[in-house]
Amino acid sequence: MEETRTSPTIADVAHLAGVSHQTVSRVLNNHPSVSTKTHHKVSQAIASLGYRRNLAARTLATGTSRVIGVLVTRTHLSGPSAALLAIEQTARLGGYWVSMAGLQRNDPKEVTEVISHFIDQGVDGIIAVAQTETAVEATLQASGSMPTVLVTSGAVPPDRFSVDIDQGEGADQAMTILKGLRHSSIAHISGPHDDLHASVRAESWRRALPAGQDPNGLLIEGDWTSQSGYGAAMTLLANKTLPTAIFAGNDTMGFGVLRALHDRGIGVPGGISVVGFDDIAGADCSIPPLTTIHQDHHGLGQASMELLLEAIAGHEARSMKIPTQLIVRASTGVPA
Amino acid sequence: MEETRTSPTIADVAHLAGVSHQTVSRVLNNHPSVSTKTHHKVSQAIASLGYRRNLAARTLATGTSRVIGVLVTRTHLSGPSAALLAIEQTARLGGYWVSMAGLQRNDPKEVTEVISHFIDQGVDGIIAVAQTETAVEATLQASGSMPTVLVTSGAVPPDRFSVDIDQGEGADQAMTILKGLRHSSIAHISGPHDDLHASVRAESWRRALPAGQDPNGLLIEGDWTSQSGYGAAMTLLANKTLPTAIFAGNDTMGFGVLRALHDRGIGVPGGISVVGFDDIAGADCSIPPLTTIHQDHHGLGQASMELLLEAIAGHEARSMKIPTQLIVRASTGVPA
């Protein structure tokens, strides 16, 4: 019958239960010193009014929000978005909620704007999934003294927390299996040069090249898309001497490589072996199934949150690397 | 030199600028009646103190937060996470920030918990990307009078806003091209039966079957993974009479189908044609490239936000469908 214009407050509950608002607050926060009788009365009143606590008021009063801000760059890629979802899941399990922003472009001003907003909003901490150096720097700059974890493979000052899946290890694993199969000429199709994952993977490739092999002409930059993988492979195949193996910077480009080889009538792995990176959905059913590097996004999410809690608690900064796992499928074999 | 224990408030700025707190508030909110001189003084003070507005206090005072809550179910799938990112991008462009939660399981209690939290947090509206009927119902229940948009293909009461990519149209497009090529026997590998997209696609498939064709034995339920697509295709190929085409419920399962056909030595599209759904990255480089249905996630994000703004403004509820687009590639052709 009654017009419920505005939602009930703690005072309404207190009134109905015949206690003070502070007692209601105590019930709400599970304070030990509340008699069971009072607890019952208050719970009753809460239920009958459909009372819901106002978190803005709580945040204002306590200075803490149980919310973390998560910034993700390059959201169109599967990796960053997988990281976001893993982080969110872990955060919620730990009683934290996530405020998020995804950036497609690589604009430091946008990074600053997002981080500033998180701070204004009163988040307890920030996790930034940064794919480029620009993004890392803008984050470091803007985050100030706010507890922050950088999920990046880029360089971070020793007094900052950072974590990432070990891109170098992953690329090493890819190169190790190829070298173990006695491949003498291993080409690499990398991601964009400004992408930190791309450059770490490419650097590992270069370092792991079989002794005496000249990297010139064996490295082509792609943009993570299957089309660019296809195009890069076609370019490699136009050379006089063909590589015996191609290490694609990610699985999607690997798909492009497989198709290029198919179109050119070159068998895999008989003619050329192919290795990808990421272990995306469907990589087990390409033709042939793609040998690749599996990334543990879930582990990354857990580690990020673990580090953030340390940062919030004021512990000393540290960095972590999440191990990768080589998945051997049919696209790799001994060269002819 | 000075110990900056707590961050500066509007009062500190007012003091330094020699004006009242209300004047600072006016500057902060671009109120017209502020002299340029005062504006300058205040801006100066804000900059020199490094003042940042406290949004919790603002939310408490105004009752509005410029934050929307986005709930996403089945986050391990590419569709829902693409929708989330598109929604977030559109929201931020419109001056809204996103609080999010992703659910992997299909537990109505979790849905309720998340929606309740959004409400407690003081969001201005909620967008729920719900893949199952359970999730839709829990959302309807929990959201109450909060402006809410359901991104779902499920049934929603007429007084609620909803939108989704038109799954029925997409499946129709897939069937239309196959029937246009004179396929007489079209099998379908669906997603999980409790998935609304899966069931709409399957229903369209059933309705569009060539006249007189018996659907029995032509429908197999998968779980969206390439492995399940592979297994389902193998089952279909074990039948006495083979279908002339296979409509896979999504591209990932389509990859499995392609590999199964390859393993059985059946040419595509010569022996059997294959159509997928989603147009995921890499679908253009499968062997052969996969004919599929493209989903406009960006358009979905824009539409969701558009509807949510209407809901917040108190407009009458309505529903929308985002059109799909048929992408014809090499995996479809006339049957032998």
Place this chain on the structure above:
DNA sequence: TTGAATTATGTTAACGCTCACATATGGAGA
């Protein structure tokens, strides 16, 4: 029975902002 310790509850004042209203300026028109 008494007094201290313990438990249960109430009172008041923040938290940092905006709203509604009150007041002070500065011209323009008479």
Place this chain on the structure above:
DNA sequence: TCTCCATATGTGAGCGTTAACATAATTCAA
């Protein structure tokens, strides 16, 4: 010069919660 209105600024209260302190009720040992 005075009134009137628009522009510019200040004052006080309130948003809904928790923190800090004060008080009342209970328990327990001496």
